[in-house]
Amino acid sequence: MSHATLRQAGVDPTARRVMVYEAVARAEGAVSAPDLLGTLCAHMNKVTLYRILDLLVEHGVVARHTGPERTAHYCLGRGHGHFHCTHCGRCICLRLEDAHLERLVGPELTGLGRVEDVELRVEGICSDCLKK
Numbered sequence: 059m060s061h062a063t064l065r066q067a068g069v070d071p072t073a074r075r076v077m078v079y080e081a082v083a084r085a086e087g088a089v090s091a092p093d094l095l096g097t098l099c100a101h102m103n104k105v106t107l108y109r110i111l112d113l114l115v116e117h118g119v120v121a122r123h124t125g126p127e128r129t130a131h132y133c134l135g136r137g138h139g140h141f142h143c144t145h146c147g148r149c150i151c152l153r154l155e156d157a158h159l160e161r162l163v164g165p166e167l168t169g170l171g172r173v174e175d176v177e178l179r180v181e182g183i184c185s186d187c188l189k190k
């Protein structure tokens with residue numbers, strides 16, 4: 059499954075690349091590189107991890123976006139938004155339908171061009187932190 063996805067995107071599915079891709083896929087929400095390294099450090103060093111992430115982003119397999127304090131976060135899929143908890147730092151993916159995005163930004167973009175990717179960032183306090 060992961061191998062096919064990578065190959066389809068033009069990425070040679072080496073063991074480490076598949077490992078990184080699966081770690082991003084498994085993560086709940088979007089993860090930062092240091093968090094990924096925490097689960098993968100037995101298999102690769104930081105330089106290798108960053109190189110693989112760059113490659114996956116370049117081929118559109120993994121999306122990179124700016125999280126809290128300008129740290130890069132990674133998740134699967136493009137064109138969706140994120141909710142960042144300013145309290146615990148959790149980054150939750152908002153899976154927006156194209157129709158939602160269209161309604162959200164469409165009127166502002168009329169005549170400006172064609173939308174190919176959208177980065178939407180919402181900040182707040184997550185429900186878990188609100189309970190504390």
Ligand SMILES: [Zn+2]
Pocket residue numbers: 143144145146147148183184185186187
């Ligand atoms: Zn939180």
Ligand SMILES: [Zn+2]
Pocket residue numbers: 087088132133134138139140150151152
């Ligand atoms: Zn995401």
